[in-house]
Amino acid sequence: MARVLYGGRASLTIGVISAVLCTLIALALALLAGFFRGFSDTLISRTMDLIWAFPVYLLAISLATVLLTTPNGLKLGPITISPSSLWLPTLIIAVIYVPYVFRPLRGQVLSVREKEYVEAAVSQGASNLRLMFSDILPNVISTAIVLLPLMIATTILTEAALSFLSIGVQPPKASWGTVIGDGQDLLYTRPLVAIVPGIFIVLTVLALNVLGDGVRDALDPRAKVRVRD
């Protein structure tokens, strides 16, 4: 039980941080691609398509195994991430889901860019940065917020799966996924070890999915129409 509660901390932290990180990266890329169009759009969109072509689990598995076999950790400039750190699964999960958030956001940016108020801002001589941050960003951020709870649900499930496969959270740290993995060997003698963390995952993810549906109905006018009829 203590391990389940302790593991919940890792699961939730990884789930939330990687979903937020993923949404932020996707938002930045979508702004760049949708605003400048042309070459930068082609470059970013093609890269996203390429990541999209991989099955998420296979991409996560290859990144995780490569990084886990790197004894001194991944060096990103001045920061070093050791293989046992919680940041490793967080980063991997954030990266693999970027295209899934990027696609709808880019479409949104492209359509907002054509609106009259953006044109008005251009005629007032607004700079590119000003256009991006004060005219376009506020209008696409609601889409990002709608996607966020659903993304957290997905990232929690992915983290659990990777940890279950022993390539997510590394011992001695624990998460719900690692506890279920440990429980597999004790399944017939002490079934509660596997049952309890699973119920925690189901409840958390279910709550996030319901929340996500609610947020979508509240913020996305098109979906609201659909609910009414």
Next chain:
Amino acid sequence: MVAFIVRRLIGLVAVLFAISVLVFLIFFATPGVDPSARLAGRNPQPETIAAVKHEFGLDRPLPIRYLLMMQRLFISRDLVSYGNQALKVVPAITEAAPVTFSLVIGAAVLWIVVSILMGLAAVTFKGTVIDPLLMIIALIGISMPVFWVGEMANLITQDRLHDTFLFSWVPPLGYTPFTQDPWQWFLHLIIPWITLSILYIGFYARVLRANMLDIQNEDFVRTARAKGLSPRGVLVRHVLRNSLITFVSLFGLDFAVLVSGGALLTEVVFALPGVGLLTFNALTNLDLPVIMATVIYGAFFITILSALVDILYAQLDPRIRPT
């Protein structure tokens, strides 16, 4: 149409090339460690490292290394696992593939039938308690981790209730080839099929319901009603048929993802010796050549299948066919 197919195929070749380069870079050019030590498995001997260095041409420039790797994966197909000397990677994958196919095809049949029935029932009973009830069940199905469902299924059918009349027919975990004994093959796979399909039943039932509700407001549906078709005729012949367009394209992608490794978790829990279990065993000893091969074969399979689905889709629905 021919121009469309040709363009799609050229795009396909470009994507396949890009995928192979990306996989190559992930495995050979990630900074931090000598790739030969990484490929040689856990606690390698110095001789193994030297052999790996030589075989992958690690003393030569990057483009040549890339060509050498592709040659070993697709032309000579003699990539060998270092953690497990006897194992030739590519034949191991082709041997494991039928198991994965059996698992995924059975689950696919199950999830198509059940999710269409659930979607139809939800739309028919809209406004009563049945619709929200079905959708809540679907949502719970989406929220359960598949490996946990598998463990629970094992707990019930293999242990706790195995001696009762309900589950005494369930065979021990494992796999029997169809060619050897079709009945045992079927018995071994029933529980894994159900486990794997739960998530997709929930997801597809929700998508189908939303789609059918959208389509019910379209003009052609009103026309069909005005013509005096029975409500059931309208629902099945017009609404359902049009909703299936989205369904088919989703299905193609999900099916491809599952076959090329997405069914990994289910295979691990039920000890089915498919491609997923092969990958999992490689994971536990960090046996990178095997993982590299399954990843690249998986991604290739998905890309090729999704190109086929696109072409088929354009054939089915002239509206989206680009000229």
